[in-house]
Amino acid sequence: MSQFLFQEEDESEIQVTTHLNSNEKVWNILIVDDEPAVHDVTRLVLRNSVILDRKLALHSAYSAQEAKVLLSSDIDFCMGFIDVVMESEHAGLDLINWIREDLKNSTIRLILRTGQAGNAPEESVISHYDIHDYKTKTELTQRKLTTCVYSSIRSYRDITTIAKSLDAFKKLIASSTSILKVDKISEFASAALTNLLSLMGLDSSSVYIVRHEIDLFNHIEETYLACSGKFGQIPDTIDNVNEEIRAKINSAFIEKNSEFTDQYFISFYKTSQDACAVLYIEFDSPPVGFQTNLAEIFSTNVALVLESLVRHQQSETNQRELMYILGDAIEARSKETGAHVKRTALLCHLIAEKLQMPTVFVDAITAAAPLHDIGKITVPERILHKPGKLDADEWEIMKQHAESGGAMLARSSLPIAQLGKTLARHHHENWDGSGYPDGLKGKDTPLEARIMAIVDVIDALGSKRSYKEPWSNDKILEFIKSESGIKFQPELVELAELYFDEIMEIRNQHPD
Template identity: 75%
Template sequence: MSQFLFHDDDEMIDTKNQDGTQSDNVWHILIVDDEPAVHDVTRLIFNNMSILGKKLVLHSAYSAQQAKQLLQSEIEFCMGFIDVVMESDHAGLDLINWIREELNNTSIRLILRTGQAGSAPEEHVISQYDIHDYKTKTELTQRKLTTCVYSAIRSYRDINTISNSLEAFKKLIASSTSILKVDKISEFASATLTNLLSLMGLNSSSVYIVRQETDIFDNIGETYLAYSGKFGEVPERIENMTHEIKEKIENTFLAKQGEFTDQYFISYYKTSNDACSVLYIEFDTPPTGFQSNLAEIFSTNVALVLESLIRQQQSENNQREFMYILGDAIEARSKETGAHVKRTALLCHLIAQKLQMPESFIEAIKTATPCMMSEK
């Protein structure tokens, strides 16, 4: 039979992308059996079949050792049919243990096929080995084999979905933790972009975070808090941003509504009564697996924390201005002292720096000096 079916290398479908990496548009299935006829029949059944929109690519191993070599390659197998008796009476069972315990592959679905059920009793195998299904070769008709593959592939897909979601959630927590340790707005915004790109699995893109604030006179001030430029090339001046991107950001502020396409993701956040922010991400290629809902959750929290930092900085600036106004009032009483209060504050700042005091202490002593001078 093997002379008119398929070649052993079984690469009837091009499974690689242009950059040489494995394509995600196929399901790779491993057949481990020392009987060539079993491989031929399996290939005949699944010839040109597609499941869940992807072609099936079958790979043959005629021993457990050959199977190990394939499993250690760059190929991502979704499932495998494994014979029990090959080099030894329990070679298939040993292979299953190796896959789960040494290779640490818990996602691949494994179906045990045996022609000698007595050598591996079903009740014992199911309870002792991590397999998806157990079948004798005589019961695997074309219909049952097809059903078995559909079930295994769907199970593999669901496991990967859960695993990917868990990894994204871990990244979200790690990203949030790291950026919340930053207390400067510029550093926070930069850390936000870095972690957001990592979280979304984007290697290169154009990212902007823009904030608008309305003052008591209804004047709107706009600030570009962070930007990565065009696909990683950070512009020297924010004015170099294209008119098209500026227009999209302005329209989002007006419409107060975001948009997600194959070219870009843009979202609007109302962070306070008088302020709002827009996040813009432009893709170099259509994103694969980009989760806009995850980006929304992450970005909403980032925008709120960013707003809190801005308010904190504004409060500190107001306090500092008040101190200097108070110092100016003191100086006005004496022409001889001139800018004595400001000079004293600067000297305290320089002395604290020379003494290598903590940055927080240096800023505090500079701010507090005018107040201490007023009490004097």
């Protein structure tokens, strides 16, 4: 112990140490040295230290092998004191290489300390080994040891903060590749919140992002876009939100201001002419170094991006609803009332999914399916409503609805309309080339139209029409199988047969 030059201190300045609570956050420090006295003295000096609001938890290893066991555990070490000479003259140096190269731990701060500097010259060690500092044991007086720990912990904190921010930013970038999908807003918001908390060093805090939109009738629609921490999942209704928190959020919307206390940070953002948002962060403990200006800048940009995503989602939702309304109107004109439009859309979704088509294709065909019979609006009602079989002239007029529907939708540049054009024009083409209007054969007919063809027939056969009664499930399946390779692509017939129960279940869930 004579190697350490500790000066006497006034005991009144030493803080009394209490036992560590199992839930209490601490800084884990590893001591690796084959001399028990070194462990004792280090503990004596650091026994009551509190650094950055955390106590220290010291862990001892008396060999490099013992150190490897501890380092491979779940303990998150912020720093380690490592002796050079233990089992061998370079055991400590070999351990450092193992930590960096094999364990891939680049964040732990490593202090090399040796009583035999000649075995590891300082200049050589610093240039060849990834260490934070190099000390001889005689250098580490009580004050210098404490200063070294402070410096290492601060360095570890900064490095981990940067690493967490980088990880959160990667998640943010990853989510941004698909943020235009309707179901990705919460994913983007969650990644944004994680990034914000990491930047602020608030890993244990909880956050809400709430949006208000005022409609044409001056009604306020409130939406919780994202939440994290103890708040759990996005609440289904505002009734599931703590009343006190809800009152603070509502006050922020009314007052249009920000507030920062030791308990929470809340800020208001105007995101568009008729919409605004509030960010609410609740701290688990008083924040250290919380920068309101950085939080404001970051949150403002997140709120604006989220507003753009919400608008995009609303646009897509409105388009889908209009497609259904238009499809229903067409079916109503032909007196084929009921849920045919809804069912065909869901059945197209099912078949496309079972074919393992990309999500963008599945979503698109589901949205465009209601447009497949838009051309029927050009067919005279006397033909649409005729209870019996159409004569040759009437049939020729009826067949024109496919070409007319395709021509109508071709005028629009909307992606859904363009896909709808294909469905409208080609859903009566047959696999063997005997269909209309173009007599396409096999895979010359686009896949989406081949899917629509079999879906349309299955649903139509099971529904009541002016010219027929609904068929039984067995009769429908029998007909579909008989038309394999004639009307329908054989692979699609096999798929329909394999998932026929699911198809019928969709029809049962949406009856006429």
